[in-house]
Amino acid sequence: MTNQDLDWPIRVAAMNALQKLVRQRGEVLPWNVINQGFMYQGETLHFANRARGIFWPRHMRETALSIKTTVPREGREARYDDLRSNEGFQYRFQGTDVESRDNRRLVRGMAWDVPLIYFYGIESGFYRPIWPVYIAEVNPAELSFTVVSAAPDAEVLPPGLHAADPKLLSLERRYATVQMKKRLHQAAFRQHVLRAYSQRCAVCRFPRLELLDAAHILPDRDERGRPEVPNGLALCKLHHGAFDTDLLGIRPDGIIEIAPRLLAERDGPTLEYGLKGFAGKALSVLPESREQQPRRDYLEARYERFLKAS
Numbered sequence: 001m002t003n004q005d006l007d008w009p010i011r012v013a014a015m016n017a018l019q020k021l022v023r024q025r026g027e028v029l030p031w032n033v034i035n036q037g038f039m040y041q042g043e044t045l046h047f048a049n050r051a052r053g054i055f056w057p058r059h060m061r062e063t064a065l066s067i068k069t070t071v072p073r074e075g076r077e078a079r080y081d082d083l084r085s086n087e088g089f090q091y092r093f094q095g096t097d098v099e100s101r102d103n104r105r106l107v108r109g110m111a112w113d114v115p116l117i118y119f120y121g122i123e124s125g126f127y128r129p130i131w132p133v134y135i136a137e138v139n140p141a142e143l144s145f146t147v148v149s150a151a152p153d154a155e156v157l158p159p160g161l162h163a164a165d166p167k168l169l170s171l172e173r174r175y176a177t178v179q180m181k182k183r184l185h186q187a188a189f190r191q192h193v194l195r196a197y198s199q200r201c202a203v204c205r206f207p208r209l210e211l212l213d214a215a216h217i218l219p220d221r222d223e224r225g226r227p228e229v230p231n232g233l234a235l236c237k238l239h240h241g242a243f244d245t246d247l248l249g250i251r252p253d254g255i256i257e258i259a260p261r262l263l264a265e266r267d268g269p270t271l272e273y274g275l276k277g278f279a280g281k282a283l284s285v286l287p288e289s290r291e292q293q294p295r296r297d298y299l300e301a302r303y304e305r306f307l308k309a310s
Contacts, residue, residue: 007063017047027187054066063108090139091145106138128184134150136173149180194209196292201284203283215233215234215240230293239275247262247275249302254299262275
């Protein structure tokens with residue numbers, strides 16, 4: 001079957017608009033921003049539908065524009081288990097019939113290799129958009145599709161153009177999907193940590209979201225260094241950099257220390273007030289929930305590293 005994607009202009013308009021949104025608002029978008037939609041030929045179209053996972057605007061004739069997963073409210077089981085597959089995201093059928101209207105749009109999209117947008121739920125009401133993604137397989141026995149991602153800078157080919165080596169393209173997409181899963185874990189980690197710290201730096205209370213990071217207390221390579229809030233600190237760019245280079249340390253009791261070599265330096269106000277001025281002070285922001293506060297054993301292990309570096 002040849003690519004007959006008559007909806008290509010809508011697809012391009014949606015992806016271009018989404019690119020602008022991510023540049024302006026960051027890689028994780030709240031639903032109220034996504035729900036504002038995008039402009040196409042003077043009309044506002046939606047990216048996705050809150051109630052349905054598989055979506056297309058009424059103007060689209062044959063395939064879907066986007067797929068979406070949601071994060072359930074606390075205590076409820078997630079509908080989709082997207083990260084179970086080793087090679088791709090497992091996206092469940094809408095219902096159980098592959099021939100139903102929604103699922104048929106994705107089957108057709110797979111046959112024509114059309115790019116889709118995937119709104120991946122990070123937490124309730126917040127999504128990490130991934131595009132372009134493609135339907136790689138239909139798994140009737142598991143009532144699911146396998147979804148793969150292209151590299152972020154991959155060219156989205158218009159209808160009628162295909163890669164010279166389909167097998168190589170498949171391998172590239174599967175590799176890109178593995179990398180995207182890692183990025184999704186980090187995006188979720190950042191979202192959860194910053195929310196726990198009220199979107200402020202734990203050291204200086206700096207509130208600008210664009211300049212805040214979720215710093216790992218124990219790194220990924222440590223078997224205990226999981227991307228969970230008790231292993232994280234919300235830090236501004238300055239204090240994150242100082243923490244990662246062991247110029248700033250945090251004792252297990254939450255008291256900040258500055259490396260002696262830095263204390264001995266004399267420079268301008270950033271050094272004097274932005275770093276040295278916090279020596280001996282306690283962290284100024286911590287999560288309200290005790291379960292989300294930094295684990296003391298994690299801080300102890302990280303503080304030992306700081307002492308050795310000092």
